[in-house]
Amino acid sequence: MGKQVRLVHSAHRSKVEEILKHGLKAMSEFDDLGLEMRRGVVYCWVRKEHDKMWGKESDRAYFEVTVDEERCRVAEMDFASIAMVYLQGDRKPKNEEAARLLAQVYQITSVPLADYAEGMFWTPEVLVKGDVDPACIRLIS
Numbered sequence: 001m002g003k004q005v006r007l008v009h010s011a012h013r014s015k016v017e018e019i020l021k022h023g024l025k026a027m028s029e030f031d032d033l034g035l036e037m038r039r040g041v042v043y044c045w046v047r048k049e050h051d052k053m054w055g056k057e058s059d060r061a062y063f064e065v066t067v068d069e070e071r072c073r074v075a076e077m078d079f080a081s082i083a084m085v086y087l088q089g090d091r092k093p094k095n096e097e098a099a100r101l102l103a104q105v106y107q108i109t110s111v112p113l114a115d116y117a118e119g120m121f122w123t124p125e126v127l128v129k130g131d132v133d134p135a136c137i138r139l140i141s
Helices: 013-022 077-088 096-109
Strands: 004-012 041-044 060-068 072-076 124-129 137-139
Touching: 004 013, 004 041, 013 060, 013 137, 072 077, 072 096, 077 096, 077 124
Parallel strands: none
Antiparallel strands: 004 060, 041 124, 060 137, 072 124
16 A cells, blocks of 8 residues: 545535435546546546635535555646537637647646646546545545
């Protein structure tokens, strides 16, 4: 077992009991953008302040998640978010090539958590490969 790190995971308050009892399953409601690195992961943050998606919503719960550092990769969430906008064509004209290129930038610029330095990304998201056991999760707010 490698170095254990503490990360933050956000979920809707209605999921608190389920998460504490069954853990976090490595699946996502978000598009994987065709990238293997986004499949079979739990999305986390290095710090709660990095949660720019849900951070201002009062119906969110935050959990401390302790995992092996070797399971983690950090990427710039903004590249994935913009790629999804182009892929869906909601707020911008649909452009699959732009989405593909942004997904490539997301992947190419990602780093293992051990190589991450504060300030490297505007919105760093941590992709934790595999499920997280309930014993490794603690409700923090």
